Amino acid sequence: MKEKPIEIKENFAKEKKQIQNALKQAEEKYRSLVETAQEGVSIAEEILKKTNDELELKINQHTAELEEKNKELRKEIQERHDMEKRILLSNTILKLLTTSSSYGKYLNSVVKFVRNMTNCKGVGIRILDEDGRIPYVSYMGFSQEFWESENRLSIHKN
Numbered sequence: 001m002k003e004k005p006i007e008i009k010e011n012f013a014k015e016k017k018q019i020q021n022a023l024k025q026a027e028e029k030y031r032s033l034v035e036t037a038q039e040g041v042s043i044a045e046e047i048l049k050k051t052n053d054e055l056e057l058k059i060n061q062h063t064a065e066l067e068e069k070n071k072e073l074r075k076e077i078q079e080r081h082d083m084e085k086r087i088l089l090s091n092t093i094l095k096l097l098t099t100s101s102s103y104g105k106y107l108n109s110v111v112k113f114v115r116n117m118t119n120c121k122g123v124g125i126r127i128l129d130e131d132g133r134i135p136y137v138s139y140m141g142f143s144q145e146f147w148e149s150e151n152r153l154s155i156h157k158n
Helices: 005-099 103-118 144-150
Strands: 123-126 136-140
Touching (some): 005 103, 103 123, 136 144
Antiparallel strands (some): 123 136
8 A cells, every 4th residue: 555645744754853852862861971971070080189189198298207207217327326436435445444554555545546536636635633733644646836835724723
């Protein structure tokens, strides 16, 4: 059976309308999906920025803590190094005392040791005598003129 041209037109118009409605619905769904995706991207960007800021803060705090710990460790290392130097000094001076044959040789050895340890040009040891004078009993690296001017030191004179 053949359809009449008017029926074909009506059917075509109905199908066209259905297709247009379906296309319109698909476009609306597409727009809705795009908007939802854009909202999701915006939310994700906000979360990422917030997380990044929090991470940056934690990194800065951790860095500050590590710097403080390093500072403490350097101080502790320096203290131990200083303690080792004091122990070495004490042990050496005690060894000099036990190996020197006289008091004068002991004092001369101590002056020489202190001069080498400190890299000072001049080193001397003074000892207070019964008259209140404080002469050098052992020295190294002083000029004669300096020694003469400084050797008269006394607790009784200014």
